Amino acid sequence: MFKISDLARRDIINLSDGSRLGPVxxxxxxxxxxxxxxxxLKTPKKKYMGLMSAGxxxxxxxxxxxxxxxxxxxxxxxAWQKK
Structure with a gap:
């Protein structure tokens, strides 16, 4: 048994390509x-032409x-679900 808040401390790993998807x-x-x-899942901010944009x-x-x-x-x- 675990608490939902425990999910925030765990890495979320995609089996299809091994990538880390981001925190809950x-x-x-x-x-x-x-x-x-x-x-x-919250995706990391991306840098685009010197500006930070949220994914x-x-x-x-x-x-x-x-x-x-x-x-x-x-x-x-x-891949289509990540876009």
């Missing part, structure tokens, strides 16, 4: 069913989470 920013919950629907958030549906470990959460996110 938010969680979508179905209040009627009491289930977690998705994790919202788009990545929404990982709960069914794409493959394993929650002590140090990392393994997810299977396709």
């Amino acid at each position: 920013k938010d969680i979508h919950i179905d209040s009627a069913a009491g289930n977690v629907v998705a994790l919202v 788009q958030d990545i929404v990982v549906p709960w069914d794409k989470i493959r394993k929650i470990g002590v140090d990392a959460v393994l997810v299977d996110v396709d």
Whole structure:
């Protein structure tokens, strides 16, 4: 058993390419069913022509989470979902 706040301390790793996706920013919950629907990941800021711009958030549906470990959460996110 773990707390939702524990997810913020774990690396989120994409199984399809081994990349780190970013920290957990938010969680979508179905209040009627009491289930977690998705994790919202904060993407790093990107430098573009000397200016900092925020990347788009990545929404990982709960069914794409493959394993929650002590140090990392393994997810299977396709390239189209990261854009």
